[in-house]
Amino acid sequence: MVSIKRGAKPSKDELACACCQMDIPDRGSLCSYCGTPLEVSRGVRDRGTPARFLSVVGASGAGKTVYLGMLLDMLSKGGGPMRGLPNGPFSLGLQQQAISALVTRKFPEKTASESDSWNWVHCQVSNKNLRNRILDMITPDVAGEAIALEVEHPDTYPVIRTVLARSEAILILFDSLRCRDSGRTEDMFAMKIMSYLYQLHERLGQLKKGKVTTPIAIVYTKSDICPEVRENPQQFAESNMPGLAQNCEARFATFQYFATALVGSHAFGTDGYGRRVQVPLHVEPRGVVEPLEWAFAKVK
Amino acid sequence: MGMTSLFKKAVKTVDAPRSAEAEESSIISDTLIAHRYCLMLNRKLQGQHDERTEAAAWKRFESAMSLIPSVLSDADDENAVDGGIYMDRFTVTNGEFAHFVSAGGYGKMELWPQAIWPNVLQFVDQTGYPGPRFWNNGRPPKGKDAHPVVGVSWYEARAYALWVGKRLPTGREWESASAWCCGSDGRKSNRYPWGNSYDPKKANTWSSGHGSTVPVEQYRDGATPNGIHHLIGNVWEWVSTRFQLTADHEGYHVTFEEDMAEIRGGAFNTYFEEQATCQFRSGQPFLYRGDNVGFRCCLPARDVKDPPQPTAFV
Numbered sequence: 306m307v308s309i310k311r312g313a314k315p316s317k318d319e320l321a322c323a324c325c326q327m328d329i330p331d332r333g334s335l336c337s338y339c340g341t342p343l344e345v346s347r348g349v350r351d352r353g354t355p356a357r358f359l360s361v362v363g364a365s366g367a368g369k370t371v372y373l374g375m376l377l378d379m380l381s382k383g384g385g386p387m388r389g390l391p392n393g394p395f396s397l398g399l400q401q402q403a404i405s406a407l408v409t410r411k412f413p414e415k416t417a418s419e420s421d422s423w424n425w426v427h428c429q430v431s432n433k434n435l436r437n438r439i440l441d442m443i444t445p446d447v448a449g450e451a452i453a454l455e456v457e458h459p460d461t462y463p464v465i466r467t468v469l470a471r472s473e474a475i476l477i478l479f480d481s482l483r484c485r486d487s488g489r490t491e492d493m494f495a496m497k498i499m500s501y502l503y504q505l506h507e508r509l510g511q512l513k514k515g516k517v518t519t520p521i522a523i524v525y526t527k528s529d530i531c532p533e534v535r536e537n538p539q540q541f542a543e544s545n546m547p548g549l550a551q552n553c554e555a556r557f558a559t560f561q562y563f564a565t566a567l568v569g570s571h572a573f574g575t576d577g578y579g580r581r582v583q584v585p586l587h588v589e590p591r592g593v594v595e596p597l598e599w600a601f602a603k604v605k
Numbered sequence: 606m607g608m609t610s611l612f613k614k615a616v617k618t619v620d621a622p623r624s625a626e627a628e629e630s631s632i633i634s635d636t637l638i639a640h641r642y643c644l645m646l647n648r649k650l651q652g653q654h655d656e657r658t659e660a661a662a663w664k665r666f667e668s669a670m671s672l673i674p675s676v677l678s679d680a681d682d683e684n685a686v687d688g689g690i691y692m693d694r695f696t697v698t699n700g701e702f703a704h705f706v707s708a709g710g711y712g713k714m715e716l717w718p719q720a721i722w723p724n725v726l727q728f729v730d731q732t733g734y735p736g737p738r739f740w741n742n743g744r745p746p747k748g749k750d751a752h753p754v755v756g757v758s759w760y761e762a763r764a765y766a767l768w769v770g771k772r773l774p775t776g777r778e779w780e781s782a783s784a785w786c787c788g789s790d791g792r793k794s795n796r797y798p799w800g801n802s803y804d805p806k807k808a809n810t811w812s813s814g815h816g817s818t819v820p821v822e823q824y825r826d827g828a829t830p831n832g833i834h835h836l837i838g839n840v841w842e843w844v845s846t847r848f849q850l851t852a853d854h855e856g857y858h859v860t861f862e863e864d865m866a867e868i869r870g871g872a873f874n875t876y877f878e879e880q881a882t883c884q885f886r887s888g889q890p891f892l893y894r895g896d897n898v899g900f901r902c903c904l905p906a907r908d909v910k911d912p913p914q915p916t917a918f919v
Contacts, residue, residue, distance in 0.1 A: 382812065384811065384812065384814050385814075407877070408877050408879055408880075569872075569874075569875070569887070569897075570865075570868075570887055570888060570889050570893075572850065572859050572860065572861050572862075572865075572888075573859070573860050573861070573862065574858060574859045574860070575858045575860070584850070584859055586887045586888060587871075587875065587877075587880045587885075587887040588875075588876045588877055588880065589811075589872070589874040589875060589876060589897070590811070590874070590876055591874070
């Protein structure tokens with residue numbers, strides 16, 4: 306297993322993979338060990354500051370792409386205390402994909418399972434209320450199917466494992482409507498991913514007093530169509546995902562529940578293949594930046 | 606309430622019955638205070654008033670409403686009118702809506718379609734009193750009398766409009782008021798009331814950074830040339846038109862889980878400027894009572910009585 310060093314400073318002379326820290330030849334497009342795009346590693350080397358990871362994971366259809374795209378757009382607009390500056394044009398790909406879709410009343414295309422087609426984000430994040438703190442946030446937009454496969458069969462996607470191991474905060478997204486309506490299915494997935502994270506940190510020797518110290522934000526998406534979660538996300542978790550709630554209490558030292566929504570109103574459409582798709586009529590982001598703001602404050 | 610006003614109130618209750626003239630005068634005064642001046646000026650409504658009363662109503666009317674001389678009409682809209690309309694200069698405020706609530710508007714069943722009578726019982730505030738969703742004990746939140754009323758469904762907006770002798774504008778009427786025709790032929794319309802370029806200093810949307818509603822008299826620079834305010838931003842506005850998308854939106858056949866009414870103008874949390882233009886249409890279910898949807902009213906110009914003789918205004 307690749308050893309992980311958080312916040313390690315990359316060498317100026319050679320290209321170290323920003324994720325797995327292995328020395329790799331500066332040619333090609335992906336790290337041959339973990340699959341991280343070289344563009345990310347080059348970006349980290351050029352900036353000369355330690356790369357600090359923050360991951361956004363979740364089941365398929367939880368809304369990771371649109372959440373991340375919207376989050377980046379809001380950070381770059383700088384409406385609140387949190388600010389974000391993309392590092393390199395590749396960081397804008399995801400943002401552009403999400404925003405161009407939403408503005409035309411569509412959701413972005415589903416992220417492909419193949420890791421070489423994932424969008425990566427490298428963004429300099431700051432909070433105007435915490436002046437001395439700047440975080441180089443790096444995260445891939447991982448396909449939900451890939452996360453599910455990696456959780457079931459560890460090391461199927463080494464890049465996911467490496468990114469999660471290096472992450473200083475993790476945002477886990479759940480579709481609130483599915484959590485409310487699909488009984489225990491979502492809870493089972495949640496328990497699997499929490500167990501996976503626990504074991505990962507246990508193997509790396511990163512537990513403190515038997516608990517994972519990495520801050521975990523549990524983010525319920527699509528709260529615009531699930532009013533129950535908006536009132537009290539923690540109570541919603543305890544009622545609808547008891548396994549997740551117990552796992553968090555027992556194995557994680559720092560966690561918080563959030564509810565987020567992007568859409569103000571929606572209709573449904575049927576595409577050419579007869580599939581039911583949601584049509585976002587207008588965009589009104591609520592609770593998008595808060596999980597990051599919380600994680601930012603918790604990161605040491 | 607101070608001792609003097611308590612005393613006056615007590616005296617009032619033991620007063621001898623007032624004369625019919627005094628009673629009528631009181632009703633007229635209450636009507637004007639409750640912003641129901643259109644009841645005295647609407648040709649379609651019964652009731653004759655003397656010229657001085659109508660002049661008082663006209664003064665209120667002129668300060669509160671503005672004429673849109675030319676209105677695009679919807680062929681399929683039963684409310685659509687040829688010719689001009691008078692549009693409220695401001696969205697209806699909490700303070701104005703409080704008159705409707707305290708006058709028992711939620712209990713006047715003639716203001717509500719029979720089909721939704723069971724729902725009217727559920728139009729309550731946070732303490733269970735009839736009223737907008739975010740009020741308490743039948744009163745608006747403190748310090749928010751001048752903010753637009755929100756947490757009202759399309760039906761509550763319609764009931765209020767009827768109560769004050771007006772109606773909700775159609776989507777095209779709303780657009781005619783906001784886009785303010787320009788160009789030599791008067792047909793070209795602006796994207797925003799002030800022009801074609803978005804300016805966060807002229808409307809309360811997400812990029813303005815307030816994150817909530819502001820009093821209706823703020824952002825005066827964003828008004829139309831004839832003085833209609835906040836058409837863009839602050840709150841979406843219910844209009845009378847049913848919301849529809851083209852059957853083939855972006856290659857999809859669009860269906861709605863429940864019927865929607867059109868909303869216009871964007872709100873304090875509308876993220877994309879493209880979705881807060883004079884032309885952009887969106888929708889919400891008729892029973893939706895969100896914190897970012899309010900309304901304003903209008904009256905077709907042809908329904909307004911002629912003003913009284915100038916001497917009546919003296």
